[in-house]
Amino acid sequence: MVQHRNGCAACCDALAYAEIIASTSTKSATGRRRRSGYCQARIVEGSAVMALQRLRSLIVTAVLMMLALIMPAFSQAQSAPSPEKVDQLIQLLSDPTVKDWLAKQSSQAAQPADAAPAQPDDAMSKSMVSTGLERIREHVQRIIRAVPQLPEEFARARTITMLEFANRGLFGVFLIVATFIVAGVVLSAIIYRLTARLRQWIIKLPHTTPLGRAKRFGGRNLYATLLICAFVVGSAGAFLMFQWPPLLREIVLAYLTAAIGVWAVRAYVASTLIPTFMQIDNAEALRALPISNAAADHWFRWLLIIAVWFGLVAATLSFAPLLGFTKDGMLAMSVPTSTILLILTLLAVWLRPRDASLIPHKRKLGHTAITWLLTLFFIIFWLMRLAGLWFAMWLTIAAVGVPFLIYLAHRAVHYLLRADPADEPGSAMPAISVALIDRGIRVALIALSAYLLARAFGLGISSMQSQEHPTLNLILRALLNAAVIVLAADFGWSIIKAVIERRLGVARISGGEAAHEIDTRQMRLLTLLPIIKNMVFAVIVVMAVLMILSSIGIQIGPLIAGAGVVGVAVGFGAQTLVKDIISGIFYLLDDAFRVGEYISSGKYMGTVESFSLRSVKLRHHRGALYTIPFGELGAVQNQSRDWTTDKFNITVGYDTDIDAARKLIKKVGLQIAEDPEFAPYVIEPIKMQGVQDFGEYGVVLRLKSTRKPGQAFGMKRRFYIAIKQAFKEAGIIIPIASVHVHHDEAADDKVAATATRIRRRKAAASGGDGS
Structure with missing residues (x-):
């Protein structure tokens, strides 16, 4: 029986590879002899099963169903099937009816296994931590077990490539790939020469206005897209115009796809960073990010190197199953390739220039600290990749990569649309437009990351609507609704905030640079808008929280009713606070005072600096700051109105x-x-x-x-x-207060006589002679 099973496995392997060859080769006797010889060689060797990745599940199901039919034949004789039977099997498997029937049978056969309930004892005995550690151990053991099998898998891949590329050889395959890559480069160069006027038009766009810089950035990216399309047409497009054997077609297309990815990275990074080899004037002012020339050259070079290595590895692993490599073997091969990718990334981080930013900004961490943190992050990410923690790996990418991309997009938008002193007067972009672009990019990045995470975790609309995992589906729907509500609230708040900040900026300019032309309407806006801003923010937050609670199935009616009751109770218990708030509202409605005006109320006087819902802050002309509740303000004397x-x-x-x-x-x-x-x-x-x-x-x-x-x-x-x-x-005299003294002899005698009488009176009172 064991011999029969080995023979069946070998024959199935031969049939799978025969289908690959028969899909594009002719019915000639030479082709049949090659397939028959290959089947016989595979039966003698007894190697592992090899099949196309896109037909693997279908062929395995067909083989399992045919075992019962071909077992009696193998019990009688262990001879290889004839080439005619192989062709009949291939034609049968190519029938759409048969494919649908096999797919239904395979799904029905998989349902009991998927629906098998877990053992309660095992579920209770294993915690989440132990289960995770067990999965890591199993993953590492799979890699360790696959390492000794790699020489055999490489030998099998060599046998398949030698049989498939006997006429061309590996050098011929390399020559085909290189030829079509060169064809793509040549077509891109031709397009580059034919579009000289378009390049000149992009170069002549103004760079002294925010809108001009944005147009130049968009023009550079559109031109990069044009060159990428030319490369795609010249490489992959030209390759697909010819008929190729299936395995050769898959290999060449994989490497051409990698070349297209590298070419796209090169084009878009160059249009964004504008390295010095492009020889563009005012490159630092035209970049999408505020970085120096050294930083632009560094990141362009290292991003291109990383993209080349990543493309080569991804292309090689994409067609590895076609050459007989197993999943475990591919995991084993990914260890050295991912290690090299880690080394390249760390080199890019450690060799980056210091003080690369053109716009100084506050940093809580220095250059060395950021370098070590990035090193630690990439090493942890590499360990997750080796341990097979795919869920944690994707979550880490989302948790770190998305905020980083949002930060880069924020800096790029505000740098391209900045109000530069060297710009043309009156060319500044409105703050609301900048906020719309910034928040729009943020929403798009978050939505795209959520979609990619859902695809990575195998989630979709159908899976969320299924009743197999109601708790999980409820959580997913709640998270999706919460994300949509938060994004909408953030987008709306950013627009409202930008409008308010813009109006506040206009009012401050009117009151500061041209105080003699103060617009009373602007001053009133300067007073009311901060309070309106805070109130709108509170309303948006409350509405967003209530909508999120409602989306996850919580009844918010009782919450609203309870909040009303609590509000009434708080109102009775905090009458002074309510009085202050209501008084402040009426002060503002009466336009009693505004920010920047000098007022006095009782013993308080000073310039109005700011408001809150409850109090007003007055700055005394000697520097003292009064915080006065509106309820205690009383009658207000405004000394800053009209004249x-x-x-x-x-x-x-x-x-x-x-x-x-x-x-x-x-x-x-x-x-x-x-x-x-x-x-x-x-x-x-x-x-x-x-x-x-x-x-x-x-x-x-x-x-x-x-x-x-x-x-x-x-x-x-x-x-x-x-x-x-x-x-x-x-000759006009300004009089001053003075004392005039008149002097004469009669007055002196009277004064002397008065003094003598006083002296004698005192002497008589004391018993003296008074002389």
């Missing part, structure tokens, strides 16, 4: 000509008002209103001036200096 009138007095002597003084004051006031330092803020110059009072020392004159609020504080000081000099020149 302000300043009234003050000066005193002149009683012998002064009032009319001459009035004219002189008016003249000096006009001179001060025309001073460039005060002219933008003066509404009415300093002038005399009239005589205010007759004082103890002179005539009090009343003066006033009208100016814009909060401006021209030094104008009155300048006026005092100027009017003193003008009065001095005109």
Whole structure:
């Protein structure tokens, strides 16, 4: 029986390879003799089963069903089947009806095995950790067991290639691959020469505006796509125009696909980083990322090297099953190839230049720390690959790679669309447009990563709708809905935030650079928008959380009702807080004050700096900062609205000509008002209103001036200096308080007599003589 089984396995192996050869070869006697000779050689050797990867499951199922039919024949004689029977079998297997029937039988046969319930004892005795360690051990043991079998598998692959490529040899296969790669390069060079005007048009696009830089970046990528398409047509397209043997076709297409991938990496990386060999002026300003020339050359070189090695390994392993390599053998071969890939990646990380960024940004970690962290990450990723932790490996890629790509996209968008001082005036991109592009790319990256993760884990719409694993399907649907809601909320919030920040920026510019032309509407926006921004953010967060809870099956009606009851209870318990919030709302609705205005309320006064839902912050002119709840603010005196009138007095002597003084004051006031330092803020110059009072020392004159609020504080000081000099020149005396003492002899005698009487009175009281 053992001999029969070995013979059947060998014959099935021969039949599988015969199908490969018979798919494209002719019915000539020479071809049949080659297939028959190969079958006989395989039966004698008793080698392992080899089949095409795309027909493996179908052929194995057919063989299992035919064992019962061919076992009696093998019990009588162990002779190889004739070539005619082999052709009949191949024709039978090629029938679509037979293929459908075999597929149904295989799926029915697989259902009991898949539906077999797990043993409760085993499930309870093994924890998740022990199960994971057991899987790692089994994976490593598979690799260790496959290593001694590699020489045999290489010998088998050599036998197959020698039989298939007997006329060409391995050098001939290499020559075919190289020929079509050269053909793709030649066609790309031809397209490059024919599109010189297109290149010149891209080069002439302006680089002194954000939109011009974005157009140049898009033009470079479109041109790179054109060259890639030319390479594809010249290499793989030209190859597919001819008829080739199946194995040769698979091998050449694999390496041509790898060459196309390397060519695409080269083209897109070059259009993004613009290395120095491209000899483009202002390359640093035109790159998609703010990196130096040394960094651009470094990453272009090493990314190309890594892409070449990855493409060669991927192409070789893609057709390895066609040459008889088993899955375990391919796992064993992946160990040295992935190790070399790790070494190349670490070299790229360790040899990267320092301080490569053109735009300084805050870093919590230095160059060396980042290098060691990247080294640790790639080593852990390599160990996951060797241990067969595919789930953890893909999750690690998503957890680290997606944020890194989002970070690169964020820097690229803000660098290309930056507001450079060297740009043309008025060419800055609106903040909302930048936010839309940035968040759009972020959403696309996250959605693409989720799709690739679902494909990597074998998840799909049909699997999520199946009833085999309801708990898993519920979790997957909940995660998908939550991801969609979070992405939509983030996208909407980013747009709202960009609009608010843009309006706030306009208001700040209006109030800072051109304060004499303050737009009251902009100042009101500057006051209200921060509060609106916080309220909108809170609303979006609450709505997103409620929608996520609803999507995972939680009833949010009781939550909303409970929140209402709790809100009423909190309102009764925190009446002061509610009073502050409501008072603040009415203050804002009444437009009582705005950010930047000087107000006073009771014992508090200062410039309004910011708001919250509950309080306002006032900055005193001496530096003190008051935080006042709206409920305690009371009546507000706003000293920064529309205009302000300043009234003050000066005193002149009683012998002064009032009319001459009035004219002189008016003249000096006009001179001060025309001073460039005060002219933008003066509404009415300093002038005399009239005589205010007759004082103890002179005539009090009343003066006033009208100016814009909060401006021209030094104008009155300048006026005092100027009017003193003008009065001095005109002979007008400004009286000052003084004491006049009059002296004569009679007064001296009276004072002496008074002093003598006082002295005698004191002496009499003390018992003296008073002399």
